Amino acid sequence: MRKCGFCKKDTGIYLREHKLGLCPECYPAWFEKQVAETIHKFKMFKPDDQILVAVSGGKDSLSLWQVLSRLGYKADGMYVCLGISQHNYSDVSKEKCKAFADKLGQKLHIVDLQTELGMGIDSIKNYYRKTCSACGTIKRYYMNRLTLEQGYTVIATGHNLDDEVTTLFANLIQWSEGYLSRQYPIIPEKNGLARKVKPLVRNSEKQAAIYALTSGIDYIRDECPYSTSATSISYKENLNRLEEIHPGILRFFLTNFFRSKKDKPMGEDVVLNPCTSCGQPTIAGLCKFCRMKEKIKEPPKRRHVR
Ligand code: SF4
Ligand code: ZN
Secondary structure: OEEOOOOOOEEOEEEHHHOEEEOOOOHHHHHHHHHHHHHHHOOOOOOOOEEEEEOOOOHHHHHHHHHHHHOOOEEEEEEEEOOOOHHHHHHHHHHHHHHHHHHHOOOEEEEEHHHHHOOOHHHHHHHOOOHHHHHHHHHHHHHHHHHHHOOOOEEEOOOOHHHHHHHHHHHHHOOOHHHHHHOOOEEOOEOOEOEEEOOOOOOOHHHHHHHHHHOOOOOOOOOOOOOOOHHHHHHHHHHHHHHHHOOOHHHHHHHHHHHHOOOOOOOOOOOOEEOOOOOOEEOOOOOHHHHHHHHOOOOOOOOOOO
């Protein structure tokens, strides 16, 4: 039996990428210290920042919210009710977020797409070839709007190491220079765009799951029913296989990518103007979200693909 690296008790948790054994009692403090180091390393926020955490009810975002609260930050939550009826996904995830906000004693803002747009993702998907791309536009719009309207200084999301490496790999395969130039754990505030940070970016999905389990977080176990992009699932599976053979290689890959961008300001080359309809910053005249609002006024022309 391996021993915990801190208290020397027997432990079943072994992180091969760190060559470290931890017991369930010591694990949460280790994870929280890792996140604190990431916040410090990338200068994500200061103790007096007002943080809005985008929560979905899943393990990553709820873990992030709890870590920030335990580290002493002022962090409220924001949940976008997407109107996904399969497996009662939206109802269950909303209840998890509400219960968790009560447990933390923090405020939870809820944006309901049915109220805001007259329809949720179950209907909006019929207008788009890729559901996640439409959903991403919606979530980014409300995150930015709420952050600025409610006086928060930064928005934090629960993207973990696996998410970021998968995105990096996909961007490299497609040689998407624009996305590659912007991929970083902190995007500074600019012309009406709120600062965005990803404090879990140095922690794997497995580490976040162990944190949720060892610190008693009640999260939704089901994946979103639309998260079935065959390409990104296959990238993730193959990257995981690589990590199995070479523990720590994904963290090494991502860290070196970020290091190569150090001191290069993010998105400096992008010119933003206020959207002619809603006033939020955009590179076009009318922002993507307002174009979506126009589109969904008419009956859908496309068939849903995924
Ligand atoms: Fe939205 Fe796609 Fe994520 Fe589901 S998987 S919440 S549709 S972005
Ligand atoms: Zn707009």
